[in-house]
Amino acid sequence: LENWRKHLKENQGIWYHGGKIEGGLGPLYLSGDEALSSMHGELYSFTISPNAKWLNLSKIQMGPLALISMDSVGFSPDKINKIKDSGYDVVWDSEDFNKGYEQIFVVNPNVLAMVKEG
Numbered sequence: 001l002e003n004w005r006k007h008l009k010e011n012q013g014i015w016y017h018g019g020k021i022e023g024g025l026g027p028l029y030l031s032g033d034e035a036l037s038s039m040h041g042e043l044y045s046f047t048i049s050p051n052a053k054w055l056n057l058s059k060i061q062m063g064p065l066a067l068i069s070m071d072s073v074g075f076s077p078d079k080i081n082k083i084k085d086s087g088y089d090v091v092w093d094s095e096d097f098n099k100g101y102e103q104i105f106v107v108n109p110n111v112l113a114m115v116k117e118g
Helices: 002-011 034-038 077-085 094-098
Strands: 015-018 028-031 043-048 054-056 090-092 103-106 112-117
Touching (some): 028 034
Antiparallel strands (some): 015 028
């Protein structure tokens, strides 16, 4: 897990969000694919703090985080709070990444720094 996290962070310095962000920055999905993200409207670019704590859903077998999936995490305040309460900032799934679905979900937007907007 640690080697994969290091690989993920070193090879993906910038993450993208396509679509309007209104009000303050909250939990959101990000993608490593700028072109795909830009198809969803306004494009925002972020870096993630190197101190962010990442949760790999593929490694969770039991416990309160075991029923969380990448498809549903962003639509459930309860799941977001469970992840935050467990001390994680970013959620990802290494099995999804291996299949080409390179998205992450940031539950703690304080670990993000905006690179560009628009």
